[in-house]
Amino acid sequence: MKLQQNYFQIFDLPIRYEIDAGLLAQRYRALQREFHPDKFATRSSREQMLSMQYTTQINEANTTLCDPVLRATYLLKLAGVEVNPEQTTGDSDFLMQQLILRERLEEVRTAADSQTSLDRLSREARALFIEQQQEFGSTLAANALDKAQNTLHKLQFLAKLQRQIEQLEEDLLD
Amino acid sequence: MALLQISEPGQSPEPHRRKRALGIDLGTTNSLVAAVRNGSAEVLPSADGAAMLPSAVRYFADGIQVGAEARRTAVDDPQNTLLSIKRFMGRGLNDIKTANAQLPYRFAADSDTVPKIQTAGGRVTPIQVSAEILKVLAIRGRDTLGGEIDGTVITVPAYFDEAQRQATKDAATLAGLKVLRLLSEPTAAAVAYGLDRNADDHERADGKIIAVYDLGGGTFDITILRLSRGVFEVLSTNGDTALGGDDFDNAVADWIATQARLKDINAVTQRALLDSACAAKEALAIKHSVTLNHNGWQGQLDRPQLARLLDPLINKTLRACKRVLRDAALDTEAVDDVILVGGSTRALRVREQVEAFFGRPPHADIDPDQVVAIGAALQADILVGNRPREDLLLLDVIPLSLAIETMGGLTEKLIPRNTPIPVAKAQEFTTFKDGQTAMTIHVLQGERELVADCRSLARFELRGIPPMVAGAAHVRVTYQVDADGLLSVSAQEKSTGVTAEIVVKPSYGLNETDITQMLQDSYTHAKEDIAARTLREAQLEAERSLEALAAAINENGGELLSKNERATLQQAMETLRLACSAGNSTTIHQQVEALNALSEPFAARRMDLSIKRAMQGHSLDEFDH
Numbered sequence: 001m002k003l004q005q006n007y008f009q010i011f012d013l014p015i016r017y018e019i020d021a022g023l024l025a026q027r028y029r030a031l032q033r034e035f036h037p038d039k040f041a042t043r044s045s046r047e048q049m050l051s052m053q054y055t056t057q058i059n060e061a062n063t064t065l066c067d068p069v070l071r072a073t074y075l076l077k078l079a080g081v082e083v084n085p086e087q088t089t090g091d092s093d094f095l096m097q098q099l100i101l102r103e104r105l106e107e108v109r110t111a112a113d114s115q116t117s118l119d120r121l122s123r124e125a126r127a128l129f130i131e132q133q134q135e136f137g138s139t140l141a142a143n144a145l146d147k148a149q150n151t152l153h154k155l156q157f158l159a160k161l162q163r164q165i166e167q168l169e170e171d172l173l174d
Numbered sequence: 175m176a177l178l179q180i181s182e183p184g185q186s187p188e189p190h191r192r193k194r195a196l197g198i199d200l201g202t203t204n205s206l207v208a209a210v211r212n213g214s215a216e217v218l219p220s221a222d223g224a225a226m227l228p229s230a231v232r233y234f235a236d237g238i239q240v241g242a243e244a245r246r247t248a249v250d251d252p253q254n255t256l257l258s259i260k261r262f263m264g265r266g267l268n269d270i271k272t273a274n275a276q277l278p279y280r281f282a283a284d285s286d287t288v289p290k291i292q293t294a295g296g297r298v299t300p301i302q303v304s305a306e307i308l309k310v311l312a313i314r315g316r317d318t319l320g321g322e323i324d325g326t327v328i329t330v331p332a333y334f335d336e337a338q339r340q341a342t343k344d345a346a347t348l349a350g351l352k353v354l355r356l357l358s359e360p361t362a363a364a365v366a367y368g369l370d371r372n373a374d375d376h377e378r379a380d381g382k383i384i385a386v387y388d389l390g391g392g393t394f395d396i397t398i399l400r401l402s403r404g405v406f407e408v409l410s411t412n413g414d415t416a417l418g419g420d421d422f423d424n425a426v427a428d429w430i431a432t433q434a435r436l437k438d439i440n441a442v443t444q445r446a447l448l449d450s451a452c453a454a455k456e457a458l459a460i461k462h463s464v465t466l467n468h469n470g471w472q473g474q475l476d477r478p479q480l481a482r483l484l485d486p487l488i489n490k491t492l493r494a495c496k497r498v499l500r501d502a503a504l505d506t507e508a509v510d511d512v513i514l515v516g517g518s519t520r521a522l523r524v525r526e527q528v529e530a531f532f533g534r535p536p537h538a539d540i541d542p543d544q545v546v547a548i549g550a551a552l553q554a555d556i557l558v559g560n561r562p563r564e565d566l567l568l569l570d571v572i573p574l575s576l577a578i579e580t581m582g583g584l585t586e587k588l589i590p591r592n593t594p595i596p597v598a599k600a601q602e603f604t605t606f607k608d609g610q611t612a613m614t615i616h617v618l619q620g621e622r623e624l625v626a627d628c629r630s631l632a633r634f635e636l637r638g639i640p641p642m643v644a645g646a647a648h649v650r651v652t653y654q655v656d657a658d659g660l661l662s663v664s665a666q667e668k669s670t671g672v673t674a675e676i677v678v679k680p681s682y683g684l685n686e687t688d689i690t691q692m693l694q695d696s697y698t699h700a701k702e703d704i705a706a707r708t709l710r711e712a713q714l715e716a717e718r719s720l721e722a723l724a725a726a727i728n729e730n731g732g733e734l735l736s737k738n739e740r741a742t743l744q745q746a747m748e749t750l751r752l753a754c755s756a757g758n759s760t761t762i763h764q765q766v767e768a769l770n771a772l773s774e775p776f777a778a779r780r781m782d783l784s785i786k787r788a789m790q791g792h793s794l795d796e797f798d799h
Contacts, residue, residue, distance in 0.1 A: 029405045032567060033404075033565075034785070036567055036657070038556075038557055038567060042325075042559045042721075043722045044723065044769075044770050046770050046773065046777050047722075047780075047781075050777060055596050056597055056598045063593060063594070063597075170497065
């Protein structure tokens with residue numbers, strides 16, 4: 001590993017969207033085992049500094065590759081596409097569907113059996129998310145970068161929806 | 175006649191001696207110290223056999239008393255006896271007053287940054303009070319292990335924020351301890367149970383999931399860990415720094431007061447009420463009902479009534495359990511082991527409710543009061559280098575998000591909570607007004623959107639930005655969190671390269687000058703020779719550097735160093751050894767620095783070699799499964 005290696009190379013994984021999460025976790029731990037500051041507790045301050053730089057990089061790489069949206073963004077960046085966070089998808093059917101999903105989320109708050117309707121909504125959102133992940137993987141593999149970027153915007157939408165669902169779950173707990 | 179041995183000048187006469195390492199649980203109610211002796215970790219008792227040191231410090235005009243006697247006499251002298259000081263660590267006066275309505279303490283008027291408490295022995299900060307407790311434990315460790323301590327691991331609640339961690343580290347510095355690591359209490363508990371040594375988890379590639387339910391005197395923590403082949407990973411953590419066994423006692427004490435129709439409760443009565451509440455709570459773990467007496471009132475407290483009093487508090491802990499599982503994207507079925515920590519988990523009702531929630535009986539074989547100190551001692555023993563082949567590795571996360579203040583009193587999260595540490599994140603910000611030449615960087619910790627709802631950690635200014643139109647400057651702010659969870663922040667304007675940086679000393683922490691001053695005060699107090707102490711510390715540091723480098727040369731010197739490089743390094747090592755015996759601490763520091771600089775390329779080459787080996791190790795690792 002060199003600090004300037006790309007995140008996939010750090011873990012010796014193929015550069016593509018589909019990822020073997022088990023393998024990533026294993027290699028993450030193998031690298032931590034070598035470089036974590038705890039392994040350098042009695043070493044010189046320079047070595048401790050290097051160890052912190054390496055583990056910081058390993059953690060950043062791992063966090064990026066584990067997260068479906070960050071991983072997609074990172075892959076596009078490797079392909080030379082800087083994703084503009086302000087931009088959004090032009091797919092009006094998708095946007096309409098999002099609007100409906102968010103309305104349903106609002107209705108859950110006042111629903112009689114809010115937990116059950118929230119669970120149903122949560123399952124649907126997850127299914128849509130998986131569908132878009134597959135779409136991203138295949139468009140990227142086909143080097144259809146515009147399409148891939150459009151799919152990334154959809155992933156961002158759905159990730160945000162999932163966060164809102166979680167937030168509501170939290171509110172319902174209290 | 176046998177010849178007597180004389181060691182080389184400046185060299186340690188016992189180069190391979192076992193290092194002395196301590197694990198300290200600095201608790202709200204009680205503190206403990208443990209160490210590995212004869213291969214197993216055990217709590218070190220005091221001379222009169224007590225394992226726990228009550229975290230109570232009483233100040234007299236001419237001295238200090240720490241421990242059981244101070245706790246026992248607290249009712250007689252509430253203003254000068256500081257109890258549960260951990261609750262004040264890293265907190266401002268306002269926080270303290272809001273969270274604790276009736277405190278017997280007198281706070282000094284200028285308590286705006288670090289709260290200062292007026293005592294018979296002068297004004298003291300929570301950090302100083304904690305340092306007094308640590309000193310007693312350090313002396314106990316030194317006496318029991320028979321010499322200077324090489325390194326210490328101190329535990330903190332996983333939920334402790336940056337300010338609280340920094341305050342803990344400051345207290346350790348003040349007590350003269352070398353801190354190897356601040357370790358989160360739940361992780362320490364999991365280490366103590368040695369769950370990594372069970373054979374069955376080696377068969378599972380994804381490891382096993384452990385929940386640590388820690389209900390101490392003053393804090394509650396719930397932490398989800400994943401253990402996979404010797405690596406403990408904190409997946410998520412949640413809790414409440416203002417909920418603990420003390421609240422359970424308070425709930426029971428309030429009930430007794432209401433039943434006994436007590437009015438105008440003073441500090442002495444309140445203490446007595448709390449004592450009987452605590453006793454009743456513990457007795458009900460064995461008996462079904464207890465009789466209580468107070469001021470001529472006599473009454474019964476039974477298990478169902480106790481459950482009614484405790485359930486609202488226990489439910490608060492269970493809500494945190496739900497949150498922590500959700501953060502880890504797991505459900506209760508995924509949890510393989512549940513560990514109980516903290517004296518308050520002895521309450522039967524707590525055990526019942528935890529078992530019901532997780533659907534499995536929790537581990538409670540190790541004394542819940544000692545389990546954290548024992549785990550800390552095991553980790554200290556590894557970190558200090560006594561077990562070079564040890565496989566155990568602890569990966570931690572930050573418990574609360576780190577954010578920055580943006581326009582309109584809003585926060586922008588730079589590092590979300592539960593991110594593995596160490597971690598660094600950078601983000602660019604820009605100016606708001608035309609010609610703006612300075613920018614305030616306000617560092618915050620917390621989950622909320624508004625600055626007012628988050629904890630302020632530090633505030634500093636980046637000056638000297640050239641005048642530009644609004645939005646033209648590019649200021650890159652970098653947050654770096656180390657493996658102890660401590661933060662440093664830097665800011666740089668990109669076009670000019672103007673920089674500003676600070677190691678975050680939280681607003682409620684102490685600055686270096688404060689610490690130096692306090693150290694000097696404490697030495698004067700203890701009539702210790704500062705110069706001798708400074709020299710001894712410099713020599714210890716030099717010994718560590720020499721030993722580390724000698725080991726490194728021994729291991730990789732042949733393949734990674736040319737003859738010349740090796741000779742130069744050895745020359746520098748010899749110079750440092752001479753400086754050590756000459757006995758000037760400034761020269762020793764300079765030589766240590768010089769040696770470190772000289773050995774840097776070697777250190778980098780060793781890193782690269784490790785990386786190569788780690789990558790080649792992949793295929794081997796994978797065959798193991």
